[in-house]
Amino acid sequence: MNGVKPALIALDWGTSSLRGFLMDAAGRVLEQRGSRQGITNLPEPGPAGFEAAFEALCGAWLEQWQELPVVAGGMVGSAQGWREAPYAPCPADARRLAAAAVEVVTRRGVRVLIAPGVLSRPPGAAPDVMRGEEIQIAGALILHPELSVRSLFLMPGTHSKWVEVREGCIIGFRTYMTGELFAVLSRHSLLGRLMTDPAAAPDQAEAGFARGVAMAQEARAGDLAHRIFAARTLGLTGEVPGSALQDFLSGLLIGQEVISALDGAADGARLALIGEEGLCRRYAGVLQALGHAAFLQLGNTAPPGLFHFAVEAGLLAPPQEFPR
Template sequence: MTQPHLIAIDWGTSSLRGFLIDNGGKILETRASRHGIQNLPAAGKEGFEQAFIALCADWVTQYKILNAVTCGMVGSAQGWVETPYVACPAGTDTLLAHATAVEAPLGVRLLIAPGMKYLPEGGAPDVMRGEEIQIAGVFAIAPETRHDALIVLPGTHSKWARIRDGQVESFCTYMTGEIYDALSRHTILSRLLVAPNTCSDDERRSAFEQGLSLASNGGTGDFAHQLFSVRTLGLFGHMPQELLGEYLSGIVIAQEIISGIAKFGADDIRVVGEGPLCRRYQDAIRFIGGTPPILHGNTAPAGLFLFATTAGLTSQGDHETGQLRTG
């Protein structure tokens, strides 16, 4: 194994992931922990220090690591040390200029990346924390996106970010995942939804696309009416209950994609993240927008390495792209 050099941590609300990386950007080991900022082993600063030690103390002591970088909710007002949002347009250099350094346990200097805020003239403000590093990871993995791209990050609160000249120019947040969860668990629709364990992939895809089609062919303000069709299709047996969740998912995701494409266009879309949800977004964007988006995986470690490289914490990475290698 090559010599470990850097610890990178993606520190969220409910969990965190740590990456042991060498000086050239190769991921040597990955660890996960349940110690997100709302699930710390103790209150306040002590809780963060204990979580850090539990995650990576042996890495620090065995390999004499002096530097670590982190992103996500660890820099929020409820985090280890608050690291305020930076305003768009902003790139990796901007993040570094407003980062916060913390003296972590075992003599490690921990650099916390700030989040981003978008303050459109005459519009409501928007924020992200953690996604800005995922976007930096896309820059590292696919350098052509620095010039002009549209990056979509599905999740509980999905983000659509317009990239120009190596900076996040603007972005928009959609509460799509949270809306689906609320509808499927806390409304009358929840009584009809059954896990599709006995359905084929083709059946599930067809139900999802029916929801996409209904939403994409609807009129302004039809969303609430479209939602009620989940109940009536089940009530009259026009769709098996096992498929109603897929249909509902199509309706809800389509609202986001229709709006996102209207705001940002449909050219050079990159979907960022892992798992079935991101593949579902890829399929839905293709269905509604026509242009097949490129799917990237988890770009957070690549973004953290680029952040560290920009800070001068690595000497052998690609200082232009911060390219991270795996395997």
């Protein structure tokens, strides 16, 4: 620890993983720990399971530094979480998240402040929801204040989020189930039958991806259920080898997502990517192929986001030069 005093324990608690960060009063990560105990993989059901997973991950920190404030974000605040923190409406920033937070107290008396998710209700369209991404956005805006004025965040994943930020607030967003659609079609539909291992011929896989992106550019309203059938017919007719079919489908689905999400949304906004590196590389390739070469790629911004949330909740003093 080099004599630096911890000031916060921050938990990024999702569906399939739990990550804990020990942070100092300036928002720097001193130590971090991770486990597979996401909210669907707890040692026992109910609050006792959350408490056991939290103790297993952070018990040593809690022993050594008592009285540290603890904050948590992500699915831990969902209806299936430790305690439900109902969605905060748009526009939302770290201050509004803090105002809508809920608290649990463990058996050893530790208070854990849980961040809410965010709800978007665009007029005339279906509502949309996020949990966890709002914390990453809060962190990104701390690290890159220039994104606060007007930006569009692309957060690829099982359920990709495209998030519009104005004046430091999330003003709206859209979820695309692209990753899950790809997974269920590859694993559970007829399209998986002709697919063989892409690693067997990486060059072909890359060409297949590019062909999928090219086909996405021909898409018209409502035709996805037709377009995806090409992942079978191009294989049946030998136009695309089996080892490239999975990447073809990936290129087609990611291409359609990017085209749809950028339709009218990106004008004048700074574009930023947050997510897993390999997946971000795929999206970056599509953005470049579609003429959107200028974007900022960020790493995991959850720790500064959780720190910001803790400051807004009054658990920590704002550090010097902390943007408000």
